[in-house]
Amino acid sequence: xxxxxxxxxxxxxxxxxLHSQTDSITALREVRLIAYRLKDSTYTRNVTIVKDSVLxxxxxxxxxxxxxxxxxxxxxxxxxxxxxxxxxxxTASQTSVLWNGININSQTTGQTDFNTIxxxxxxxxxxxxxxxxxADGSGAIGGSINxxxxxxxxxxxxxxxxxxxxEFNTYGIDYQTNYSSExxxxxxxxxxxxxxxxxxxxxxxxININGQYHNTNISLAATSKLNLNNxxxxxxxxxxxxxxxxxxxxxxxxxxxxxxxxRSLVEWESHFSKFKSNLKIATTTEEYRxxxxxxxxxxxxxxxxxxxxxxxxxxxxSNKILLTAGINYTHNDGKGSNIASETRNxxxxxxxxxxxxxxTFLYELGxxxxxxEQYGNPLLYSAGFSTKLTxxxxxxxxxxxxxxxxxxxxxxxxxxxxxxxxPEESYQGEISNNFNFKNLSISxxxxxxxxxNLLRWVPDSSGIFRPENTNKVQIYGLESVVTAQKSFGNHKxxxxxxxxxxxxxxxxxxxxLIYVPFYKFTTSFGYNYKRISAYYQYLNNDEVFTTxxxxxxxxxxxYMVANLGAEYTLxxxxxxxxxxxxxxxxxxxxxxxxxxxxxxxNFNFYLHLKF
Amino acid sequence: MKKYFYxxxxxxxxxxxxxxxxxxxxxxxxxxxxxPSGDYTDGIFILNEGGYGYSNxxxxxxxxxxxxxxxxxxxxxxxxxxxxxQSMGFYGENAYLIVNNSATIEVVNRYxxxxxxxxxxxxxxxxxxxxxxxKGYITNWGDPNDVNDDYVAVLNLDTNLIEATIPVAEGPxxxxxxxxKLYVTHKGGYxxxxxxxxxxxxxxxxxxxITVADVPDGIVIDNGFLYVMxxxxxxxxxxxTLAKLFKxxxxxxxxxxxxxxxxxxxxxxxxxxxxxxYYTLNNEVYSIDNNAFQLPExxxxxxxADGVEILYAFKVYQGAIYIADAKDYTSNGEAFIYNLNGDLxxxxxxxxxxxxxxxxxx
Numbered sequence: 001x002x003x004x005x006x007x008x009x010x011x012x013x014x015x016x017x018l019h020s021q022t023d024s025i026t027a028l029r030e031v032r033l034i035a036y037r038l039k040d041s042t043y044t045r046n047v048t049i050v051k052d053s054v055l056x057x058x059x060x061x062x063x064x065x066x067x068x069x070x071x072x073x074x075x076x077x078x079x080x081x082x083x084x085x086x087x088x089x090x091t092a093s094q095t096s097v098l099w100n101g102i103n104i105n106s107q108t109t110g111q112t113d114f115n116t117i118x119x120x121x122x123x124x125x126x127x128x129x130x131x132x133x134x135a136d137g138s139g140a141i142g143g144s145i146n147x148x149x150x151x152x153x154x155x156x157x158x159x160x161x162x163x164x165x166x167e168f169n170t171y172g173i174d175y176q177t178n179y180s181s182e183x184x185x186x187x188x189x190x191x192x193x194x195x196x197x198x199x200x201x202x203x204x205x206x207i208n209i210n211g212q213y214h215n216t217n218i219s220l221a222a223t224s225k226l227n228l229n230n231x232x233x234x235x236x237x238x239x240x241x242x243x244x245x246x247x248x249x250x251x252x253x254x255x256x257x258x259x260x261x262x263r264s265l266v267e268w269e270s271h272f273s274k275f276k277s278n279l280k281i282a283t284t285t286e287e288y289r290x291x292x293x294x295x296x297x298x299x300x301x302x303x304x305x306x307x308x309x310x311x312x313x314x315x316x317x318s319n320k321i322l323l324t325a326g327i328n329y330t331h332n333d334g335k336g337s338n339i340a341s342e343t344r345n346x347x348x349x350x351x352x353x354x355x356x357x358x359x360t361f362l363y364e365l366g367x368x369x370x371x372x373e374q375y376g377n378p379l380l381y382s383a384g385f386s387t388k389l390t391x392x393x394x395x396x397x398x399x400x401x402x403x404x405x406x407x408x409x410x411x412x413x414x415x416x417x418x419x420x421x422x423p424e425e426s427y428q429g430e431i432s433n434n435f436n437f438k439n440l441s442i443s444x445x446x447x448x449x450x451x452x453n454l455l456r457w458v459p460d461s462s463g464i465f466r467p468e469n470t471n472k473v474q475i476y477g478l479e480s481v482v483t484a485q486k487s488f489g490n491h492k493x494x495x496x497x498x499x500x501x502x503x504x505x506x507x508x509x510x511x512x513l514i515y516v517p518f519y520k521f522t523t524s525f526g527y528n529y530k531r532i533s534a535y536y537q538y539l540n541n542d543e544v545f546t547t548x549x550x551x552x553x554x555x556x557x558x559y560m561v562a563n564l565g566a567e568y569t570l571x572x573x574x575x576x577x578x579x580x581x582x583x584x585x586x587x588x589x590x591x592x593x594x595x596x597x598x599x600x601x602n603f604n605f606y607l608h609l610k611f
Numbered sequence: 612m613k614k615y616f617y618x619x620x621x622x623x624x625x626x627x628x629x630x631x632x633x634x635x636x637x638x639x640x641x642x643x644x645x646x647p648s649g650d651y652t653d654g655i656f657i658l659n660e661g662g663y664g665y666s667n668x669x670x671x672x673x674x675x676x677x678x679x680x681x682x683x684x685x686x687x688x689x690x691x692x693x694x695x696x697q698s699m700g701f702y703g704e705n706a707y708l709i710v711n712n713s714a715t716i717e718v719v720n721r722y723x724x725x726x727x728x729x730x731x732x733x734x735x736x737x738x739x740x741x742x743x744x745x746k747g748y749i750t751n752w753g754d755p756n757d758v759n760d761d762y763v764a765v766l767n768l769d770t771n772l773i774e775a776t777i778p779v780a781e782g783p784x785x786x787x788x789x790x791x792k793l794y795v796t797h798k799g800g801y802x803x804x805x806x807x808x809x810x811x812x813x814x815x816x817x818x819x820x821i822t823v824a825d826v827p828d829g830i831v832i833d834n835g836f837l838y839v840m841x842x843x844x845x846x847x848x849x850x851x852t853l854a855k856l857f858k859x860x861x862x863x864x865x866x867x868x869x870x871x872x873x874x875x876x877x878x879x880x881x882x883x884x885x886x887x888x889y890y891t892l893n894n895e896v897y898s899i900d901n902n903a904f905q906l907p908e909x910x911x912x913x914x915x916a917d918g919v920e921i922l923y924a925f926k927v928y929q930g931a932i933y934i935a936d937a938k939d940y941t942s943n944g945e946a947f948i949y950n951l952n953g954d955l956x957x958x959x960x961x962x963x964x965x966x967x968x969x970x971x972x973x
Contacts, residue, residue: 248666248694249713251731253754293754415847459940461894462877463921464847514941546665547963549942553682554667554963595666595691 829881
């Protein structure tokens with residue numbers, strides 16, 4: 001048993017060590033393992049886990065956080081506006097966003113607008129590069145982002161208040177209250193962010209007009225250990241956001257956009273002898289309204305209500321073998337200005353097998369059978385192994401087949417939607433090399449991803465855009481994550497970096513997809529001396545093509561942006577922090593979308609109290 | 612072995628730190644060489660509307676020597692033209708560029724392309740411009756979701772200010788002057804129109820409305836006749852209607868000849884030269900003699916054979932047919948020049964989504 005625990009510790013340990021500035025690196029803590037603690041498909045691929053304390057040092061939007069701390073590339077229509085990711089060179093809808101394990105990508109567009117996720121509502125974020133459709137279902141092709149509310153026990157009553165204020169009347173308030181006893185824990189969080197967002201466009205005399213936004217996020221998480229074998233968890237989240245869309249040119253008609261999303265989840269975990277069962281029942285609602293003219297009450301909308309249930313049963317055949325079987329069911333009910341009321345039912349069965357063969361070798365297999373005739377009942381798989389070759393070197397190999405079903409818009413948009421669309425299919429393989437030393441860890445991953453039936457809206461011969469299964473895309477690349485820390489007496493240094501090289505080409509034309517940079521590089525450094533901390537974040541994005549013919553005059557230039565921050569800890573118990581940040585420290589003039597300038601250098605202050 | 616890795620890692624960190632202090636190294640944009648004389652007389656402007664929302668509209672210039680100059684507005688004026696250039700008009704020494712999603716009209720000297728003024732007040736979703744007596748008349752959709760706020764703006768060409776608006780039905784599009792009257796097609800904006808408004812220039816008011824068929828697109832006036840190409844509603848609208856070509860006597864608008872296209876045919880454009888009407892259908896070019904006025908059975912020629920993917924601009928001028936291809940809307944378009952027999956004479960690359968040709972004193 002002891003060996004087993006060590007092995008698992010080892011397997012998980014590396015997968016999760018990344019990112020920090022002043023805070024020490026986050027490993028999966030408290031891995032008190034028993035056999036059936038083996039989880040889904042995280043053993044043969046790397047996962048980055050970011051904890052609360054690091055989240056607080058970043059801006060509240062998920063876009064900003066991931067932009068500076070991961071290999072995910074973002075296309076942002078000006079600060080705070082619509083933001084879409086490209087994870088490992090894939091399209092925006094090929095990144096799946098999970099909320100406590102439940103997929104929350106919009107059913108209408110297939111995407112998540114990363115500026116509508118407020119990271120303040122969560123205390124842990126997991127970044128999983130690569131396809132994981134076997135576990136996470138449709139859309140997990142480029143990678144997944146899991147937003148997690150984690151609860152501890154036996155900590156009594158705690159409160160936390162975080163407030164920031166910056167230029168352009170940008171403010172954020174995040175209050176969390178947490179109570180936990182031996183068997184019960186509850187967390188309630190309320191966060192609000194807002195900005196006038198009227199920043200000047202660097203090197204011009206224009207300012208960002210009509211870019212103001214505000215959003216409120218309320219999250220609730222509660223867990224109760226009913227008895228020795230049963231745990232009940234309840235999660236709820238409400239997001240209410242309003243953005244004006246900044247105008248591309250000063251005199252353009254002003255528009256606005258609202259989002260209202262709710263999510264609720266009940267999770268029942270129970271274990272008995274060699275079994276562990278997990279039942280999740282969730283409902284989500286998403287509704288957007290787009291006002292084409294801010295002065296007019298007329299709007300177009302889309303609204304989808306979903307019911308999701310997931311059941312998984314783990315069976316420990318021995319200490320070293322875990323068999324999991326599961327059933328997923330999703331029901332969507334959507335309608336909108338351009339979509340007649342449509343419902344959709346999706347179900348899947350999955351089975352997986354994990355085996356710790358020796359102290360240094362683990363392999364896993366997973367199969368998922370979708371049972372949706374309309375989409376050809378695809379059978380998805382995932383297989384991989386992890387092996388520790390030396391005391392500091394670990395090798396992980398994984399291959400998988402993943403998919404993404406067409407969205408509501410693709411299928412049902414009045415007049416142009418195409419009910420005969422096939423799902424996108426992705427075949428991928430990756431090899432991760434992890435080097436782990438006392439003060440340093442390096443991961444280097446090479447991957448290959450072949451996507452068929454890419455869903456895109458393309459003009460037909462009369463110029464009308466329609467959704468189609470178009471090209472084949474071949475993606476391959478390298479990504480690397482490095483973290484290090486070193487102390488000299490009271491001086492503590494931390495550093496982390498991510499690097500991505502991505503080739504994502506249309507197989508027919510051989511050309512790189514638009515808005516996919518060949519390189520992306522991020523790094524951050526932290527320094528801590530007693531009560532003082534300072535940190536520096538840096539991001540460098542390579543140039544991107546904005547036209548499919550790669551015409552040089554339309555290339556969007558590469559850019560580098562850096563943030564500098566410092567904080568001071570006060571109080572007897574070091575419970576209070578005050579901090580200041582200089583965002584875009586070098587005052588870089590840059591755009592991540594053509595003719596959508598981002599802000600120049602600006603200042604931000606924050607206060608973090610625990611009581 | 613471990614030591615080696617420490618060294619390697621230290622080196623790597625050092626490289627990272629060094630990289631941090633460099634700024635990005637951008638490639639130089641290609642410099643568009645401009646005509647040596649700096650003027651744009653004797654040639655053809657090609658308006659590239661650019662991607663909607665991307666503010667990359669531009670103007671290309673095809674000199675009669677065969678040289679092509681791209682992005683002349685920004686090269687001359689050091690600023691972008693704006694978001695979605697819809698159309699252009701000439702009056703006197705000036706050219707008026709109608710920039711739809713910017714809701715502006717950029718006034719430039721038509722020979723030097725130097726910026727003169729921006730008209731932005733009382734311009735909302737502008738489409739096309741026509742001129743009469745030192746005034747410009749600009750069709751505006753207003754808020755496209757409001758079917759009641761559409762108008763024709765009257766631009767004082769001396770002050771470059773809008774001095775009046777003439778309310779019209781939804782979705783005013785092309786506008787044409789004939790004999791003191793303005794004829795405005797109501798293509799329909801976000802909806803589908805089926806009328807022509809007739810505006811009296813003197814009183815600046817709508818005189819009457821001529822009902823045609825759905826989606827009037829091309830309009831031509833010749834010798835007392837108004838020709839209107841109505842595309843009909845396409846199948847994706849969920850309510851497909853027939854396309855029709857109208858020949859309407861302006862002396863008596865009840866005197867009308869209508870040609871019906873077959874079901875599922877949705878022609879576009881209407882050009883006129885030397886007694887022949889030209890239009891396009893499925894990216895192919897057709898012609899009709901205006902006296903016989905019978906729909907042809909076959910097309911004259913097919914630019915598809917020359918690689919045209921989306922025929923997005925069509926103009927017949929002085930014995931030549933000008934066609935522009937918008938490709939996939941996300942790459943540089945191409946212009947094609949044919950003689951009237953459909954023989955390709957010239958072909959050149961322009962910018963994003965070329966939508967029209969304008970001839971400067973050729």
